[in-house]
Amino acid sequence: MKPTTISPHSLTLNIDTRLDKVIEAFHTQSDLNAIPLIDSNDLAMGIITRRQALDIYTREFGRELNSRKPIRHFMDTAPLIVESITSLEEASYQLTNNISEDLIQEFIVCEQGRYIGIVKTIDLLRTITEQQIRSARYANPLTLLPGNVPISETISRLLLQQANFWVAYCDINHFKAFNDVYGYSQGDAAITVLADVIKAHCDTTTDFIGHVGGDDFIIVFNSKSPESNCAAICQNFQQEVLCLYDKKALEDGGICSYDRRGNSTFYATMSLSIGLVHPDPTKVTSAHAVSALASDAKKEAKKLADGGVYLSRRRH
Numbered sequence: 001m002k003p004t005t006i007s008p009h010s011l012t013l014n015i016d017t018r019l020d021k022v023i024e025a026f027h028t029q030s031d032l033n034a035i036p037l038i039d040s041n042d043l044a045m046g047i048i049t050r051r052q053a054l055d056i057y058t059r060e061f062g063r064e065l066n067s068r069k070p071i072r073h074f075m076d077t078a079p080l081i082v083e084s085i086t087s088l089e090e091a092s093y094q095l096t097n098n099i100s101e102d103l104i105q106e107f108i109v110c111e112q113g114r115y116i117g118i119v120k121t122i123d124l125l126r127t128i129t130e131q132q133i134r135s136a137r138y139a140n141p142l143t144l145l146p147g148n149v150p151i152s153e154t155i156s157r158l159l160l161q162q163a164n165f166w167v168a169y170c171d172i173n174h175f176k177a178f179n180d181v182y183g184y185s186q187g188d189a190a191i192t193v194l195a196d197v198i199k200a201h202c203d204t205t206t207d208f209i210g211h212v213g214g215d216d217f218i219i220v221f222n223s224k225s226p227e228s229n230c231a232a233i234c235q236n237f238q239q240e241v242l243c244l245y246d247k248k249a250l251e252d253g254g255i256c257s258y259d260r261r262g263n264s265t266f267y268a269t270m271s272l273s274i275g276l277v278h279p280d281p282t283k284v285t286s287a288h289a290v291s292a293l294a295s296d297a298k299k300e301a302k303k304l305a306d307g308g309v310y311l312s313r314r315r316h
């Protein structure tokens with residue numbers, strides 16, 4: 001959840017606050033729609049909306065019978081509570097699953113159960129919409145994956161947070177020959193195969209997949225050791241992409257095409273090279289420097305005979 005989406009200064013009250021004090025709070029703050037209710041350990045216990053409070057109060061003898069009772073008797077004890085690390089998409093999913101008849105106007109955000117703020121549903125929707133427009137602007141039109149700008153932004157943010165992350169730079173081998181022989185439409189199909197294989201081996205809730213362009217992809221892993229994921233991506237891609245070749249090419253193990261100098265050359269079926277780096281955020285200060293590290297690792301990976309993963313020892 002983006003910290004800017006959360007309103008930390010929203011009024012909270014203890015669950016033992018009397019109903020008349022709650023009504024008073026709604027009277028004095030006309031823009032207040034709901035009050036989160038916490039216990040003495042700051043744990044979020046429930047919520048009371050302006051409408052719920054006024055309903056109780058305006059019933060016949062509602063004020064006389066209830067004004068001195070603690071609000072815990074009347075509060076919604078099962079409000080939507082999400083942890084601050086929850087992604088916007090997951091929060092939105094939980095929100096839509098929680099809606100019964102009324103649209104939930106606000107929900108509570110906690111850190112390990114402790115109240116830290118409230119989010120207005122409208123703000124969540126606005127942020128998601130802005131994010132979607134932004135993603136669409138920078139997305140690769142073929143794979144719809146985020147391009148260079150969001151890739152750099154993601155890496156800059158992780159450096160700022162001094163996070164433990166890995167960057168994998170993926171590049172297809174013998175892609176040009178395949179593209180030249182089978183045409184760009186099949187070339188696009190090979191790129192799509194790679195995008196699907198990468199997605200299948202990443203945790204899309206924590207890892208970030210970017211498409212630099214053409215047959216180049218960047219994966220930012222937050223996982224512990226992504227070396228095995230990268231090895232599986234290479235193996236899987238080499239296998240999956242075979243379906244794009246014809247029978248003869250499969251029998252020969254490759255195709256004939258012209259190299260950049262115009263010489264007829266045999267190219268084995270496509271494989272994948274991945275340069276993997278583990279930047280040290282205390283020493284690397286820019287996304288640009290991380291990208292240079294990843295590029296160098298990819299160059300080393302390209303030297304491997306049938307593709308594969310090159311794990312760089314350089315961390316800055």
Ligand SMILES: Nc1nc2c(ncn2[C@@H]2O[C@H](COP(=O)(O)OP(=O)(O)OP(=O)(O)O)[C@@H](O)[C@H]2O)c(=O)[nH]1
Nearest residue numbers: 172173174175176177179184185187188213214215
């Ligand atoms: N189909 C398709 N082809 C593309 C796209 N972007 C770039 N290309 C083509 O990709 C080819 C260049 O890819 P390279 O990565 O240099 O080819 P390679 O044979 O794998 O060479 P190395 O990466 O040096 O191993 C050129 O033929 C480009 O026209 C795209 O979006 N779709």
